[in-house]
Amino acid sequence: MAKRRTAAQPAPEPEPDPEPEYEDYDDEEEERPRRRRFPIALIIIVVxxxxxxxxxxxxxxxxxxxxxxxxxxxxxxxxxxxxxxxxxxxxxxxxxxxxxxxxxxxxxxxxxxxxxxxxxxxxxxxxxxxxxxxxxxxxSQQRVFRKTVTVTFPEGYTAVAIAQLMEENGLCTASDFLACANGDAYTEKDGSEAVADFSDYDFWNQIPDNEGRLLRCEGYLFPETYEFFEDDTIENYVRTFYNQFQKVISGLTDQIDANPDDCINSIDDAVILASFIQEEAGLESEDYKVSACFHNRLESDDPQWADHRLESNASSYITNDADNNYLWNSPMAEYMGWVEAGAIPEEVLAAYDTYRISGLPAGAISNPGKAAIEAALNPDQEYIDEGYYFFVTGNPNGDYPGEYFYAKTADEHVANVAKAGW
Known part of the structure; x- marks a missing residue:
């Protein structure tokens, strides 16, 4: 009997591979970069x-x-x-x-x-x-060695005192120094006759040839410490002072032009008034107040000051022989021969006696420092406005040595003088 043929059976589908087993892990740990150690050797090489x-x-x-x-x-x-x-x-x-x-x-x-x-x-x-x-x-080259002399000139020294100090230090004679500084004929150190020309200085050209002026250079020999060559010329010595003055004053000239109605109308006016401030105050803390008193005397409409007199004891009225007075007992008096003559010429008094003349005298009475010049141009405004006219310093032997007393009226001033021990 024939066998019955059956339809082919489909091949059995293969069983899927079993899913691999994974351990639990953290996503953040997977994304974090692995740390690497920087080689110490590389650091050493870089350093x-x-x-x-x-x-x-x-x-x-x-x-x-x-x-x-x-x-x-x-x-x-x-x-x-x-x-x-x-x-x-x-x-x-x-x-x-x-x-x-x-x-x-x-x-x-x-x-x-x-x-x-x-x-x-x-x-x-x-x-x-x-x-x-x-x-x-x-x-290494052979050079001529130039010896120098260092000299200090205090603020408030007169031109004569400065010239004498130059002579004392063996630099030149006092008379030749003064003659040169005034633009007069003098004898140079090599024996030649000379006349110095200082017209290259702006301030020199503005110094007025006013009647009675004693020394053209007074006020312009700027006090400072200088180093001079022993073998230099007298003209160069003088120029050392004038160069420094030109340097100091260069930044102050605009203040003069800014106050045309002031009693200071020129650099010469500023130098003259500054020389009195230097003599009467001499302390930067008091310079501006003393300047205010002087400005009030010269500019005030007060009937008591209608003559606009400076009335400074530094020139020429003195109350005692110890006063530092330009005309009576400074080196100027001896240099001019007034001590031997026993009297100051009338024409000099007419030009410098601040108790007799109105306004500023014919010239400065010393060589002021920068602070005094600045004070002359910038008086204390409060003392200007309040009307201070008088001042006196305490007697060195009194209860208030060196202290300043200011007053608005003559009566107040008299009381201050007694308090100051004079």
Missing amino acids: FLALVVAAGWQVLQLYNEVGGRTGSLGDEVTVTIEEGANANQIARQLAKAGIVEHEWLFRAYAQYSGKAGDLQPGEITLRSGMSYNDILQQL
């Missing part, structure tokens, strides 16, 4: 290279210092090498003057080059940025 670069840069800077600046040099600086100065002292002096940057480097280079013992004294002009070789070459 070492930085040190090498810094050291190389410093060496390059020192090399450029020795070899000189490739660009433009600095301004000229004049230094005076003292007699007997050694390489160490000279290196210190050059570093202080800004000519070399490293004192130790220049000192070492001078020794290494063998020129440390060849450096010569004298005045020399150098510039920052020069090569060490150029500096040493100039320092």
Whole structure:
């Protein structure tokens, strides 16, 4: 019997592979980058290279210092090498003057080059940025050593006192100094006859040739500490004072033009009034108040001051022989011969006696400092407005030595004088 053929049975579907088993994990942990340790060796290499670069840069800077600046040099600086100065002292002096940057480097280079013992004294002009070789070459050249004298001139010194101090320091005679400073004929130190021309100074051209003026230079020999060359000319000595005055006054001239109705109408007016402030006050704390009193006397409409008199005891009325009075007992009186004559010429009194004349006298009575000049131009406004006219200082031997007392009326002033111990 034939077998019954059956339809082919489909092949059984394969069973799916079992899902792999995974451990639980945190998504955030999967995304966090893994930390890597920075190699310590690399840090050491970077630091070492930085040190090498810094050291190389410093060496390059020192090399450029020795070899000189490739660009433009600095301004000229004049230094005076003292007699007997050694390489160490000279290196210190050059570093202080800004000519070399490293004192130790220049000192070492001078020794290494063998020129440390060849450096010569004298005045020399150098510039920052020069090569060490150029500096040493100039320092090694023979120069004429110019000795200097340093002299201090106190504020309030008269022109005669300044001239006498110049003579005492062996720089020139007092008479030749004064003649030169006044623009008169004088004898220079080399024996030649000369007349100095100071017309290059603006202030000099503005000094009036007013009648009775004793010294043209009075008030303009600016008090300061100066260093003079012993072998310099008298004219250069005078110019030292005038240069400083021009420098100091250059920033104050605008104040004169700003107050045309003031009693100060010129630089000469400012210098004259400042000389009285210098003599009567002499303390910066009091200069402006004393200036206010003087301004009130010269400008007030008060009937008591209708004559606008300065009335300063510094010129020429004195109450005692110890007063510092320009006409009676200052070096000026002796220089002019008034002491021997026993009297001051009438024409001088007519020009300088502030108790007899109206306004400012013919000239200054001393050489004031900057503070007194500024006070002359800027009196204390409160004392101006309140009408102060009088002042007196305490007697050094009294209860109020050096203290200032101010008053508006003559009666108040009399009371202050008694209180001050006079």
